[in-house]
Amino acid sequence: MKPYAFRRLSIFAAAVAALAVWSASAAPAAVEMSTGIRYVMDTGTLADCSAKAKTALGAYLQNVTEASPDSGEWIAFGQNGATSSATSSAAVRCYALPKGYVVTFTCAVQSPENPYNADALCLDVAHNFSGKPVTPLAAMPTPTPVPTGCSATNLFGTWSADDKPGLTLTMTMSGEVTDSDGVSGNWGLKGNTATLTYYGTHTLTLSADGKHLSGDGYHLTRKC
Amino acid sequence: MSSFFRHRVALPAVAGALAFALTCAAAPAALDMTVGARKLVTNEPLSACNSRAGSALRSVLGSAAEVEDTGEWKGNGPPGAQIGSAAAAAIHCYPIGSGYVVTFTCAAQLPENPDTAIAMCTKLAAAFDAATTAAL
Numbered sequence A: 001m002k003p004y005a006f007r008r009l010s011i012f013a014a015a016v017a018a019l020a021v022w023s024a025s026a027a028p029a030a031v032e033m034s035t036g037i038r039y040v041m042d043t044g045t046l047a048d049c050s051a052k053a054k055t056a057l058g059a060y061l062q063n064v065t066e067a068s069p070d071s072g073e074w075i076a077f078g079q080n081g082a083t084s085s086a087t088s089s090a091a092v093r094c095y096a097l098p099k100g101y102v103v104t105f106t107c108a109v110q111s112p113e114n115p116y117n118a119d120a121l122c123l124d125v126a127h128n129f130s131g132k133p134v135t136p137l138a139a140m141p142t143p144t145p146v147p148t149g150c151s152a153t154n155l156f157g158t159w160s161a162d163d164k165p166g167l168t169l170t171m172t173m174s175g176e177v178t179d180s181d182g183v184s185g186n187w188g189l190k191g192n193t194a195t196l197t198y199y200g201t202h203t204l205t206l207s208a209d210g211k212h213l214s215g216d217g218y219h220l221t222r223k224c
Numbered sequence B: 001m002s003s004f005f006r007h008r009v010a011l012p013a014v015a016g017a018l019a020f021a022l023t024c025a026a027a028p029a030a031l032d033m034t035v036g037a038r039k040l041v042t043n044e045p046l047s048a049c050n051s052r053a054g055s056a057l058r059s060v061l062g063s064a065a066e067v068e069d070t071g072e073w074k075g076n077g078p079p080g081a082q083i084g085s086a087a088a089a090a091i092h093c094y095p096i097g098s099g100y101v102v103t104f105t106c107a108a109q110l111p112e113n114p115d116t117a118i119a120m121c122t123k124l125a126a127a128f129d130a131a132t133t134a135a136l
Helices: A003-024 A046-058 A118-130 B003-024 B046-060 B117-134
Strands: A030-041 A062-066 A073-080 A085-096 A101-111 A157-161 A168-171 A176-179 A184-190 A193-197 A201-206 A212-215 A218-222 B030-041 B072-077 B087-096 B099-110
Touching (some): A030 A118, A030 B099, A046 A062, A046 A101, A073 B030, A085 A118, A085 B099, A101 B087, A201 A218, B030 B117, B046 B072, B046 B087, B046 B099, B087 B117, B099 B117
Antiparallel strands (some): A030 A101, A062 A073, A085 A101, A176 A184, A212 A218, B072 B087, B087 B099
16 A cells, blocks of 8 residues: 555544544533422411422423322422423422421433432422522523525425325434335535435535435425 | 455445444434332331342343432433433432332433333333342
8 A cells, every 4th residue: 555545644643533532522411410408387287288398390491290199299390492302300298297297309401411410409499398599500402493495505494295185205304214105315505516315315405495306316395 | 455455444434434333323312301200118128228229220230329428319321321411310228207209200311222211211120129128
């Protein structure tokens, strides 16, 4: 092999390896749990505790539910719009005493996706429960808005085949393609050149108005 | 092309590219949390609850620590995890008369953790009971 060719390939291999290391070393998601806040109340009933627990959880999280009816054990979750999944949760557990009740607060978050930590969540839930001042939590990320209309920067939407009545292709923002028969593939777009991996790999051209896709035997029109 | 090139350069490059694709295509993690069992134990001291809680957390998650001297225990896992923590659980002991009440609360990051939060809490409760004859 010629020296310069070997050098180029070595650089390429090193670059690929560096990319793999960089990708793998991105901050890994981890569960962070907070415990330690417990109130012992000399007065009040289990129902009182449950009402406060439900209100406190509902102030910061969604889907507040009681583990079983009249158990006094409550749990709720925080939906993260950026990940479309729960990244925070808290449990408030009430237990009746001969006089009053004891209540514990346990919180968990998934880091780094969640915008606040488990201690901050538990402190606010507990302070809301007891009527103490609270510190506002960082807002959860909101979902990425779904594009509307025909855009020249993506292929998102439903496309119909001009020459094959009844055939439609649905393309998602994540690059997936599914036709009206359930056959799936992928799409990519660079400039106005689209790559469609669907019964083979095809190169098509997107029109300036983002409405027409043609080439390699395909003529598609987007619904928008 | 020489066999030296194929084995020393091309194969590592392909392996690297595969590793890159696999690490970047992992499914997004989601937090799973559950309110586990609550047990009322009579005629057993709070210290027994603490012993069982520590033993159960160590056996299921591989770690256990009490929050000062509160009877509230926390563990992270799973055992042998190299980076971060995909699971966590809390066991709360509170004295009631001559016994105590104990609760189990679990959280897991899915799909990274091998057990769901419910499965983990079930294991913890079983390990807590098993500690009656093993660790006490």
